[in-house]
Amino acid sequence: MNSGNLDTKFQSAYKRGYSTETTLLKVLHDTLHAADGKQPTSLVLLDLSAVFNTIDHEHLLSRLDFRFGINGAALQRLNTYLIGKLQSVLVDGVSSPVSSLQFGVPPPLKNDGDNNEKEKKEADNAVIKQHFRSNEVESRKIPSCDQYGS
Template identity: 45%
Template sequence: MDMNNNLYTKNQSAYRKYHSVETALVRVNNDLLQAVDTHGEAVLVLLDMSAAFDTVDHNILLRRLHERYGVKGPVHKWFASYLDNRQQSVLIDGEQSDPMTIDWGMP
């Protein structure tokens, strides 16, 4: 997202001055309460892949998402792009290790 080119949506919280996770949560909470107050409907879908998949092999996860749960097309490609070819290294006292490919867990 680029503020110079007006690519932010009005609800964008990330990468904006005076916006944070807190402002995003306040907005979500407010929207849910307004829906309840007006007898409307609200659906909240959350995706937290941080600890739940620490030992899951990326290839197995991608295959199961496709074969077992029918995740395909752009959504499957999004998951694959998030997981494929991820690398990590460790920095201790100014010394950085060589990058290693992450085959398990979430980047």
């Protein structure tokens, strides 16, 4: 995370002492704080665990850019996540040949003996939230994804 410059202030996956629970506590705290200030909250919860499993990566990135306007740091982060991944399977000490992964993404490598599957599930989820004054409800848009990818 640090060497790839992927660590963000509120990143919970792959960080010791952080988890889905810490993410939920942060969302709950911020939402309650906004409610105390009479500010509505817009909340988008994304589960990305299977979203990339069947679509061609280049096609997906192209559509995200040209059709949905996702570009800059957010698109680059998705590009890094999808493109150039290699995969090999180890069974009973014997490795399969390394092959390029055209669809789907491999799970992250284990580190420090942590539960690999738990880490992958936490990394595949995203939270986007925004608080605003009640008189702004109808005119407010969710900001560019670039704000969440850097």
